[in-house]
Amino acid sequence: MYLSPNYFGDLIKKETGKSPQEFIQFKLIELAKQKIFDTEKSIGEIAFELGFKYPQHFNRFFKKTIGKTPGEYRTANLN
Structure with missing residues (x-):
């Protein structure tokens, strides 16, 4: 560009x-x-796919932004 x-x-x-x-x-x-709803993948796998070196960093980033951990978000929105 x-x-x-x-x-x-x-x-x-x-x-x-x-x-x-x-x-x-x-x-x-x-x-x-979007990826969190793919229950075939763990939160750790999703974190690595998104470029996070450690799943803990992804969890912290997600919780800071959304207010829930990725696991909590998955559970609350799958129903």
Whole structure:
């Protein structure tokens, strides 16, 4: 795309109203929410698929953002 990081960040901010980091985190959480409903996979497997080095980091990130752990979110929304 040949865009500088700063220019790309400015475009993201202009289009979404979020910083690039906020936008990436938002997209990551949306993808995580989808993957959590695949009960064939453990939360740890999902964490690794999303690029987290340790499942604990994914759990902490998810809980901080959503207010529930991935396991709690899965259980509460499967019914």
